[in-house]
Every structure is written in C-alpha cells, then in structure tokens.
Amino acid sequence: MQISKGVEWAVHAASLLNGLPAGRGLKAEAMARYHDVPAAYMAKQLQALSKAGITKSSRGAHGGYRLAKPADEISLWDITAAVDGKGPAFRCTEIRQNGPCGLKPKDCKQACQIAAAFAVAEQAFRDSLEAVTLADIAGQVVNDAQPDHLFAIMNWLNAETVPLSDKGL
Amino acid sequence: MQISKGVEWAVHAASLLNGLPAGRGLKAEAMARYHDVPAAYMAKQLQALSKAGITKSSRGAHGGYRLAKPADEISLWDITAAVDGKGPAFRCTEIRQNGPCGLKPKDCKQACQIAAAFAVAEQAFRDSLEAVTLADIAGQVVNDAQPDHLFAIMNWLNAETVPLSDKGL
DNA sequence: TTAAATCGGATATTAAATATCCGAATAAAG
DNA sequence: CTTTATTCGGATATTTAATATCCGATTTAA
Incomplete structure (x- = not known):
C-alpha cells in the first residue's frame, strides 16, 4: 500500500x-527546478491536476499554470485522487464465490464483510485528507518559517512568474 | 494507492x-483450493502471516497452519501489516530541502506539514482496521449465511483438516 | 531408517509506477 | 498576417514493485 x-x-x-x-502563472519547468526534481515527470503530475480541474494552464510563449480555484477549496484528497486515482485501495475479487464451498451470486447481494470493513477504513482516510486544504498547509508553513526564508521565496517567485495572458486565465 | x-x-x-x-490444522494447498487461487502464491501469504505471529505452522507429513492466537486478538490491520508491510503509505522525501529556496536541515526539526497531514489520515485508516477482528468478521458471516452453506463448509473442513502433531501446535 | 509430505526462502514473470521524449497548440514578435 | 519561439499534452521507454512459480530444507509418520 x-x-x-x-x-x-x-x-x-x-x-x-x-x-x-x-494574475500570474508559473511554468512546469520552473516548478521542477524549484523542487529539484525531473521536469518531465513533474509536468506529468501537473497535467493530472489540470485534468481534475485543480489547476488551469495556458500554452505557448509565456504560458504556465495557476490554481483553478481558491486554496481553501482544494483538499489534499482532491490532489491525491487526481494523481493516484479515486478507486478503492482494497479491490474485492469476490473469492467467496470461488471453490467447492463458493457462495451463489444471489447470496452475494450485500458486499463482502471484509471488503466492507476496508471501505469504512478508506472512507476514514479520505475524510481526514478532505479536512485539510491547501490554505491550511500554507498557513502553517508561513507561521513556522523564518522571515528571511519567506522573503527568498517571494523574490524567486517575482523573478520566475509570468503575467498570464487574458485568454489563458 | x-x-x-x-x-x-x-x-x-x-x-x-x-x-x-x-487442535486441527489445514495445509496451504487446501486453502488455495478452497478459494480457487494459485497454491504457491497463497503459500507465500501464509508465510507472511506466520512470520508476523498470526498463524503457527508445522512442517512435514500431516503438517499445516492454524491460528496462533484467539480470533478476537487478530485485527484486519494485523493481517494487512503482515502482508503489505507496516511502513507509511506516504513517503516524504523532504523535497522542501531541495532547490534554490530549500530549507536548511536545522529548520526541519518538525515534520513537513504535508507529511504530517498524511500521517494523521493513515492513522485513522489503521485505527479503523484495528477495530475489526477476525471474530467480528466470522460472526457477521455466520449470521448472514444460509444454514446449508455453513453445513457444507463444516463438511469440507472435516474432510480436509488434519490433527496437528503435539509439537507442531 | 526411510520416504513421503509440507513449509520456507530463492527465483521467473508480469503489471504498475517512474521517467522521458516528441508533436500539437498558443501567443508574441517581426 | 506570417513566422518563430515557447509551453503544454499525450504517447512512448525504462525501472521498480507486485504477482506467480519452483526447488531445497525440515519434519513426521510409517
């Protein structure tokens, strides 16, 4: 898991x-450089975010990414689901219907007890992540950081960000 | 995930x-046959359970597996951890320390906010699974099943189980 | 003592995650 | 309006982990 x-x-x-x-955007390559990770693979994750409606992108010269909605409307679960999928972690293959003592399909109308228990646990996991938004994370980071560190980030952003075109949003 | x-x-x-x-045991091959799954791979899972102290095994002729402790002391999390490992699902690689604005190690004494949020969610997941024991599962299954189905299982078990030797436990 | 039977760890195979590349699209400059 | 530089998006390799299998170590019963 x-x-x-x-x-x-x-x-x-x-x-x-x-x-x-x-009103400003940041390109994928810059974000990869900021975190020192492979640019092409970072780009892949950003595509997933755009597909899920979490970010908006604009192509061409002076293109880039920005958030598609307020940070307090984006939860950690939203991002996790966008990148890793929202399917269940426990996949019941109904082996209770197999073998010499297998159950008949008509006796399997309610979910397998084991699968049901895992579904409850996964729901608890999701609920916990849904309760934390990007705004929460940002707030904590700002609180804990040294002032000069925040200043350095601001400077870097001012140098790297580009004004997004009107169409691109 | x-x-x-x-x-x-x-x-x-x-x-x-x-x-x-x-006082009776069941060999790996029989359990695989019961669920109609590959015997060798089922055996691998049982080895993991034994290693974790959930089952006990005895080798040689008339060998097999049995539970190592009462069913109400074996939770779904115990089994999940035994097979899939107990490590965290979210692995923080500390990329906050990378790049042009990376944090210094001395400013990273407390866990990354993001990793912390995932740790909370995973704990909720574990707590939920720990609250469900094999005894709970068995109780629900027995309650829901048709009497003739339970009878069929009993017959199959009587035919397949072997009396475990004294040493093997 | 012997031999059959079963578990346990080591070994192939397949699927998924990781990483990369190239074409489609867009906007700015000429 | 055309051209060109730039960026995103989907399609394509590579590596890692999950899946499946096999053979030797060990134990018990005959």
Missing part, C-alpha cells in the same frame, strides 16, 4: 502555485 | 482457519 511519489510533488507544486501573486 | 491482492487472500484464509475445529 503505497502512495505514489507524484502525489508528494503535486501537493508541493500546488502549494507553490498558491503562493504566487494574483 | 493500492492494497495488494495478497491481503485479500490472507484475510479469507485466516477466516477459514478460524472456522476449523480445535
């Missing part, structure tokens, strides 16, 4: 986007 | 062991 590395990168990237000034 | 198929098999196998008469 592993969460893909892409989820970590995607959350960090989204947090970074949250920090940039209004 | 996927839970391996082996976990499903292991839980079903453990449930089956819970149903067998006191």
Whole structure:
C-alpha cells in the first residue's frame, strides 16, 4: 500500500502555485527546478491536476499554470485522487464465490464483510485528507518559517512568474 | 494507492482457519483450493502471516497452519501489516530541502506539514482496521449465511483438516 | 531408517509506477 | 498576417514493485 511519489510533488507544486501573486502563472519547468526534481515527470503530475480541474494552464510563449480555484477549496484528497486515482485501495475479487464451498451470486447481494470493513477504513482516510486544504498547509508553513526564508521565496517567485495572458486565465 | 491482492487472500484464509475445529490444522494447498487461487502464491501469504505471529505452522507429513492466537486478538490491520508491510503509505522525501529556496536541515526539526497531514489520515485508516477482528468478521458471516452453506463448509473442513502433531501446535 | 509430505526462502514473470521524449497548440514578435 | 519561439499534452521507454512459480530444507509418520 503505497502512495505514489507524484502525489508528494503535486501537493508541493500546488502549494507553490498558491503562493504566487494574483494574475500570474508559473511554468512546469520552473516548478521542477524549484523542487529539484525531473521536469518531465513533474509536468506529468501537473497535467493530472489540470485534468481534475485543480489547476488551469495556458500554452505557448509565456504560458504556465495557476490554481483553478481558491486554496481553501482544494483538499489534499482532491490532489491525491487526481494523481493516484479515486478507486478503492482494497479491490474485492469476490473469492467467496470461488471453490467447492463458493457462495451463489444471489447470496452475494450485500458486499463482502471484509471488503466492507476496508471501505469504512478508506472512507476514514479520505475524510481526514478532505479536512485539510491547501490554505491550511500554507498557513502553517508561513507561521513556522523564518522571515528571511519567506522573503527568498517571494523574490524567486517575482523573478520566475509570468503575467498570464487574458485568454489563458 | 493500492492494497495488494495478497491481503485479500490472507484475510479469507485466516477466516477459514478460524472456522476449523480445535487442535486441527489445514495445509496451504487446501486453502488455495478452497478459494480457487494459485497454491504457491497463497503459500507465500501464509508465510507472511506466520512470520508476523498470526498463524503457527508445522512442517512435514500431516503438517499445516492454524491460528496462533484467539480470533478476537487478530485485527484486519494485523493481517494487512503482515502482508503489505507496516511502513507509511506516504513517503516524504523532504523535497522542501531541495532547490534554490530549500530549507536548511536545522529548520526541519518538525515534520513537513504535508507529511504530517498524511500521517494523521493513515492513522485513522489503521485505527479503523484495528477495530475489526477476525471474530467480528466470522460472526457477521455466520449470521448472514444460509444454514446449508455453513453445513457444507463444516463438511469440507472435516474432510480436509488434519490433527496437528503435539509439537507442531 | 526411510520416504513421503509440507513449509520456507530463492527465483521467473508480469503489471504498475517512474521517467522521458516528441508533436500539437498558443501567443508574441517581426 | 506570417513566422518563430515557447509551453503544454499525450504517447512512448525504462525501472521498480507486485504477482506467480519452483526447488531445497525440515519434519513426521510409517
């Protein structure tokens, strides 16, 4: 049971986007460089975020990414689901219907007890992640950070961000 | 984020062991046949259960497996951890320390906010699974099943189980 | 003592996650 | 309006982990 590395990168990237000034964007390569990770693979995660409606992108010269909605409407679960999929972690293959004592399909109208228990646990996991938004993360980071570190980030963002075109949003 | 198929098999196998008469055992091949799954791979899961102290095994002629402790002391999390490992699903690689604005190690004494949020969610997941024991599963299954189905299982177990030797326990 | 039977760890195979590349699309400059 | 530089998006390799299998170590019963 592993969460893909892409989820970590995607959350960090989204947090970074949250920090940039209004009306400006950041390209995938810059975000990869900021975190010192392979650019092409970071780009893949950002595509997943755009597909899920978490980020918006604009192509061409001076293109880039920005958040598609307020940070307090983007939960950690939203990002996890966008990158790793929203399917259940426990996949019941109904082996209770197999073998010499297998149940008949008509006696399997309610879910397998084992699968049901895992579904409850996964729901608890999701609920916990849904309760944490990008805004929460950002707030904690700002609180804990040294002032000069925040200043350094601001400077870097000012140098790297581009004003997004009107169409691109 | 996927839970391996082996976990499903292991839980079903453990449930089956819970149903067998006191002092008797069941070999890996029989459990595989009962669920109509590959014997060698089922065996692998049972080895993991034994290693974790959930089952006890005895080798040689008339060998087999049995539960190592009462069913109400074996939780779904115990089995999941035995088969899939107990490591965290979200693996923080500390990319906050990377790149042009990376944090210094001395400023990273407390865990990354993102990793912390995932740790909370995973704890909720574990807590939920720890609250469900094999005894709970067995109780629900017995309640829901048709009497003739339970009878069929009993007959099959009587035919397949072997009396475990004294040493083997 | 012997031999059959079973578990346990080591070994192939397949699927998924990881990483990369190239074409489609867009906007700015000429 | 055309051209060109730039960026995203989907399609394509590579590596890792999950899946499946096999053979030797060990134990018990005959």
